[in-house]
Amino acid sequence: MPLKRDDKNLEFLFKAILQLEDIDECYDFFEDLCTVQELRSLSQRIVVAKMLSEKSVYTDIVNETGASTATISRVNRSLQYGCDGYDKIFERLKASEDV
DSSP states (O other), X not given: OOOOTTOHHXXXXXXXXXXXXXXXXXHHHHHHHSOHHXXXXXXXXXXXXXXXXXXXXXXXXXXHHXXXXXXXXXXXXXXHHSOSHHHHHHHHHHHHHHO
């Protein structure tokens, strides 16, 4: 189910994230906001998405990330049928590496 674009709490969270200026601020903010397990889960998902976008096979992704096949399938569905959020970020990350 897609997020509601008029959810005031989510909007506040996203606006707060957009105020972060560097990696150190990200570490501080997310360490305050999330549990260690939540951060590990989020970081695992984005690595899974990156590997899927690079056409890695499930067994390689499981071995490298420790993600379950269920998690990999969920991320794969987001890549195929989602809002292209992963793709946008990967393109920007790649462009920033070229600088």
